Amino acid sequence: MTTLDPKADLLRYLRSAREALLWKLDGLSEYDARRPLTPTGTNLLGLVKHAAGVELGYLGDTFGRPSAEPLPWLAEGAEVNADMWAGAEESRADIVELYRRAWAHADATIEALPLDTVGRVPWWPSGRDEMTLHHAVVRVLADTQRHAGHADIVRELVDGATGMDRENTSMPSDDPVWWVVHRARVERAARDA
Template sequence: MNGNVPPVSDERDGLLSFLAQQRRVLRISAYGLTDEQARLVPTESSLSIGGLIKHVATVEQGWMDTVRQREAPGSMAERQARYVENFRLAEHETLAEVLACYAAAAKETDEIVAGIEDLGQPVPVPKGVPWFPPDVEAWSVRWVLLHLIQETARHAGHADIVREHIDGGTAFPLMAAAENWPETPWLKPWKPSVSTDA
């Protein structure tokens, strides 16, 4: 995949392709990082690369639970505690594990959406969630996909900022390194810093 979404054949392909691209950009922010670097919180926020990827994977899984009308495990208090914890990569977790979890969430989303004939299918709005509108009964699968694109893009932008603070890596040089693009006069693939510590 390169820096742009390839041509799309229809609405479903377009929504899933743009979601896949934003997932890819978020994953690229972790390219070349160690687990310790993925836990770093180098800005005034409490965000880390590992935590952002973990959060977005959990959000995507949660939305597929909503689409399929599956009950999320645990009490509301337990789910709220998990929500807060999902913004950080715990010491016992690895970057590889959260990237694998994110890949599994993406695969499940693609499979669920492929099995839904009408993207206008209603998705009931969960009740009792303060940031969901009380006067809307249902969204559509289409709306959920657009929301996932928005959510993923927002956090991919956060990850760009966090990554730049870690080691100066930015999106296109990281993408060039991850995908083995040739070096050009205007774009040099990212390379890890060489430590001079002995």
């Protein structure tokens, strides 16, 4: 499906990336949604929390449209990297709802302003802090897709679930034996190289 509306294209891809990121939480226990699965602590709920802050910053504050959402991980003296994981007192439902409110706020900014609108990124150095809405949407879209890719891998490590959603795995086979054989072939090629 093609459109001559660049804003609609950007929104469609951004919304798809958001949904893919959230799907990775479906059906998981609290532990599996939060547990770190890489040496740097990457976890599914933390990716969602981070994505919410990114949207509120780049597609809100940057264009003079701050949200009323408190983001304690950005406060003076907050723990470094606190946006990348959820404390025990932070519920999954609250983080998911924060992300959905961030979507609504960001979408309202995108819909209200022309793509060539110039904003100022408050946390960038003065004199190098300007960005157009188009640039901001592309930046957020790229960041969301990047983290959805992280979530793909983390979720596969948790329970083997893959793909964009339950109906669209985009995988060549759903046969576990096929994957064992495929993985062994890839391993052999790596060793032979």
